Amino acid sequence: xxxxxxxxxxxxxxxxxxxxxxxxxxxxxxxxxxxxxxxxxxxxxxxxxxxxxxxxxxxxxxxxxxxxxxxxxxxxxxxxxxxxxxxxxxxxxxxxxxxxxxxxxxxxxxxxxxxxxxxxxxxxxxxxxxxxxxxxxxxxxxxxxxxxxxxxxxxxxxxxxxxxxxxxxxxxxxxxxxxxxxxxxxxxxxxxxxxxxxxxxxxxxxxxxxxxxxxxxxxxxxxxxxxxxxxxxxxxxxxxxxxxxxxxxxxx
Amino acid sequence: xxxxxxxxxxxxxxxxxxxxxxxxxxxxxxxxxxxxxxxxxxxxxxxxxxxxxxxxxxxxxxxxxxxxxxxxxxxxxxxxxxxxxxxxxxxxxxxxxxxxxxxxxxxxxxxxxxxxxxxxxxxxxxxxxxxxxxxxxxxxxxxxxxxxxxxxxxxxxxxxxxxxxxxxxxxxxxxxxxxxxxxxxxxxxxxxxxxxxxxxxxxxxxxxxxxxxxxxxxxxxxxxxxxxxxxxxxxxxxxxxxxxxxxxxxxxxxxxxxxxxxx
Amino acid sequence: xxxxxxxxxxxxxxxxxxxxxxxxxxxxxxxxxxxxxxxxxxxxxxxxxxxxxxxxxxxxxxxxxxxxxxxxxxxxxxxxxxxxxxxxxxxxxxxxxxxxxxxxxxxxxxxxxxxxxxxxxxxxxxxxxxxxxxxxxxxxxxxxxxxxxxxxxxxxxxxxxxxxxxxxxxxxxxxxxxxxxxxxxxxxxxxxxxxxxxxxxxxxxxxxxxxxxxxxxxxxxxxxxxxxxxxxxxxxxxxxxxxxxxxxxxxxxxxxxxxxxxxxxxx
Numbered sequence: 001x002x003x004x005x006x007x008x009x010x011x012x013x014x015x016x017x018x019x020x021x022x023x024x025x026x027x028x029x030x031x032x033x034x035x036x037x038x039x040x041x042x043x044x045x046x047x048x049x050x051x052x053x054x055x056x057x058x059x060x061x062x063x064x065x066x067x068x069x070x071x072x073x074x075x076x077x078x079x080x081x082x083x084x085x086x087x088x089x090x091x092x093x094x095x096x097x098x099x100x101x102x103x104x105x106x107x108x109x110x111x112x113x114x115x116x117x118x119x120x121x122x123x124x125x126x127x128x129x130x131x132x133x134x135x136x137x138x139x140x141x142x143x144x145x146x147x148x149x150x151x152x153x154x155x156x157x158x159x160x161x162x163x164x165x166x167x168x169x170x171x172x173x174x175x176x177x178x179x180x181x182x183x184x185x186x187x188x189x190x191x192x193x194x195x196x197x198x199x200x201x202x203x204x205x206x207x208x209x210x211x212x213x214x215x216x217x218x219x220x221x222x223x224x225x226x227x228x229x230x231x232x233x234x235x236x237x238x239x240x241x242x243x244x245x246x247x248x249x250x251x252x
Numbered sequence: 253x254x255x256x257x258x259x260x261x262x263x264x265x266x267x268x269x270x271x272x273x274x275x276x277x278x279x280x281x282x283x284x285x286x287x288x289x290x291x292x293x294x295x296x297x298x299x300x301x302x303x304x305x306x307x308x309x310x311x312x313x314x315x316x317x318x319x320x321x322x323x324x325x326x327x328x329x330x331x332x333x334x335x336x337x338x339x340x341x342x343x344x345x346x347x348x349x350x351x352x353x354x355x356x357x358x359x360x361x362x363x364x365x366x367x368x369x370x371x372x373x374x375x376x377x378x379x380x381x382x383x384x385x386x387x388x389x390x391x392x393x394x395x396x397x398x399x400x401x402x403x404x405x406x407x408x409x410x411x412x413x414x415x416x417x418x419x420x421x422x423x424x425x426x427x428x429x430x431x432x433x434x435x436x437x438x439x440x441x442x443x444x445x446x447x448x449x450x451x452x453x454x455x456x457x458x459x460x461x462x463x464x465x466x467x468x469x470x471x472x473x474x475x476x477x478x479x480x481x482x483x484x485x486x487x488x489x490x491x492x493x494x495x496x497x498x499x500x501x502x503x504x505x506x507x508x509x510x511x512x513x514x515x
Numbered sequence: 516x517x518x519x520x521x522x523x524x525x526x527x528x529x530x531x532x533x534x535x536x537x538x539x540x541x542x543x544x545x546x547x548x549x550x551x552x553x554x555x556x557x558x559x560x561x562x563x564x565x566x567x568x569x570x571x572x573x574x575x576x577x578x579x580x581x582x583x584x585x586x587x588x589x590x591x592x593x594x595x596x597x598x599x600x601x602x603x604x605x606x607x608x609x610x611x612x613x614x615x616x617x618x619x620x621x622x623x624x625x626x627x628x629x630x631x632x633x634x635x636x637x638x639x640x641x642x643x644x645x646x647x648x649x650x651x652x653x654x655x656x657x658x659x660x661x662x663x664x665x666x667x668x669x670x671x672x673x674x675x676x677x678x679x680x681x682x683x684x685x686x687x688x689x690x691x692x693x694x695x696x697x698x699x700x701x702x703x704x705x706x707x708x709x710x711x712x713x714x715x716x717x718x719x720x721x722x723x724x725x726x727x728x729x730x731x732x733x734x735x736x737x738x739x740x741x742x743x744x745x746x747x748x749x750x751x752x753x754x755x756x757x758x759x760x761x762x763x764x765x766x767x768x769x770x771x772x773x774x775x776x777x778x779x780x781x782x
Binding site: 273279283284290296297429430432434437448 | 545550560700703715
């Protein structure tokens with residue numbers, strides 16, 4: 001399940017006929033089965049791009065092709081194949097036990113019994129979901145809630161998983177477990193994972209490739225290794241800060 | 253003293269900011285008033301010569317003044333206290349170097365002032381222009397204003413008591429909803445109290461609600477003897493005393509029982 | 516059908532969640548019951564003083580608005596809550612999540628809740644509906660039963676359409692509560708007008724209730740016809756299903772227009 005983005009653009013119309021170009025002619029390809037880090041400073045057009053990739057926003061220009069399909073013609077089919085986890089907004093039904101949301105998604109995404117059982121086993125073993133599966137999200141800690149969100153988004157075996165700030169505010173042990181889980185899913189199921197985060201250690205641990213966006217434009221699209229070579233340092237955080245600084249200076 | 257005036261100003265500003273549409277609020281009063289107007293006109297038109305506690309004219313005058321009064325009588329103290337407790341912000345409010353209750357009163361007073369300007373006065377003008385017959389009893393207007401002020405205090409005390417109960421009940425909104433409905437009927441803000449069936453009228457005499465709408469509105473719109481007017485004002489004063497005592501007791505109990513909800 | 520299975524799931528789940536707060540739930544229902552009860556009490560206080568209004572007896576008026584309220588309560592079970600929450604969902608960005616599901620966001624929102632707080636309204640409406648019906652001598656022949664049932668269904672559709680309409684406004688202006696309240700509030704808004712025969716209002720207001728926000732077709736016209744009341748336009752008695760159809764199509768188009776706007780402009 002590859003994602004091909006061609007000359008994508010999005011312009012927001014503000015009041016008094018002012019326009020804000022949020023995304024400006026971006027093109028990239030995300031091959032199947034990779035974990036890609038998607039980063040950029042706040043207001044860079046990251047979330048706008050992600051919203052277009054997940055079908056929430058409609059682009060003003062350019063095309064998005066997911067495994068050869070586009071949102072206009074095959075929206076429903078695409079939806080069955082993508083999973084979305086937002087760090088700050090839970091996908092779960094807030095007052096009801098997590099297990100019930102999972103069963104609900106099973107129905108909604110037409111998951112077979114065998115696939116459901118297999119996934120539940122995985123979640124039990126790796127995420128320890130049994131510990132909190134019968135509680136509603138409002139009673140869970142942030143780490144547990146994130147694990148539950150991951151389970152809900154993976155129960156139907158999506159080909160692509162969008163993770164937006166999945167480790168924000170989570171304790172170090174839970175972070176490690178979540179990262180391990182993400183890697184396992186990617187290794188065993190070849191799920192394409194697009195990870196949006198500000199946490200540099202997330203990127204270091206999980207991503208092979210990175211896409212950096214700033215001021216609506218594509219700044220970098222390549223492997224971590226190449227990026228480090230280019231800047232002649234292994235300190236990823238420094239590299240990113242430099243890129244952001246350059247972006248600020250250009251428009252100062 | 254100045255800090256209380258500041259709070260009054262805050263009450264004014266908050267209303268301007270949080271009131272998403274002043275026009276819509278004003279319009280909704282007009283919509284409500286028109287309905288009552290049409291309703292009571294139709295009722296009197298369809299039923300000739302009945303001997304009721306209020307005649308056609310008096311009833312129309314009553315509902316007009318009751319609606320105009322509702323623009324300033326509404327008190328959101330209960331909701332405010334509830335939300336402060338829910339968010340835990342109540343702790344911040346209580347450690348300030350001023351009396352919590354007076355602070356709330358100042359804010360409410362400010363809000364009422366701005367509501368008077370934004371809704372009450374324009375509505376008076378609109379109804380005065382639209383309705384050609386006299387609405388108020390000129391000679392009694394002075395007493396009417398006194399009565400309104402007393403009613404305002406009763407309304408505030410009542411709301412404060414319920415609001416303070418949130419200190420230990422935490423969530424009082426079902427209680428508010430329940431009381432709001434009963435209040436709406438028994439205060440006379442919807443149907444003139446004089447029209448109540450006997451039993452209801454008798455029970456209502458022992459409750460404070462009618463002192464908030466029925467008494468001031470009746471004084472303003474129905475010709476009464478001075479003696480009667482004074483008797484009604486005294487009823488209001490008595491309720492102020494009673495409610496003040498209840499409020500003080502509630503405050504003392506509430507302060508001890510305050511359970512602050514964590515975030 | 517998959518949707519029905521899903522809905523069953525949702526409702527059971529939703530109620531399970533609510534029952535966890537059982538004390539609050541009971542209190543909510545009691546509060547609602549008293550609130551609605553007071554409205555009926557007020558109605559009876561009014562008619563304690565008068566015998567009729569615009570040629571309608573107390574029981575006829577009661578029958579008319581309980582008919583409307585029955586359909587309204589049913590409609591609110593499904594549509595009231597999602598549409599009321601639209602403002603907040605869009606403000607907080609939670610609405611985005613509904614867009615990433617393989618079923619339409621409206622369907623998702625409707626299926627995932629059941630507004631049980633309208634049960635008191637429904638129950639009290641049924642009680643007074645039966646009570647008033649008992650006092651009236653309506654000939655419940657097959658034709659009348661069919662007529663009445665179709666009109667109830669139309670009323671359900673009309674109310675649902677209006678509710679969806681009010682929620683759709685949130686796609687453009689997030690702070691629409693007051694305008695919506697003006698149209699739909701049960702005690703202070705336009706909807707309250709239709710608890711009484713619309714002939715008591717001016718022609719202008721009647722026009723609004725007939726042609727702009729067609730509340731008049733949810734109770735007044737069908738019941739007036741059933742009770743043999745004289746209508747200025749007798750044909751209106753039969754228009755409810757057509758109005759319902761127009762309203763449904765209108766709401767559907769408007770909702771999708773709103774969705775498209777959200778997809779291109781964000782929040």
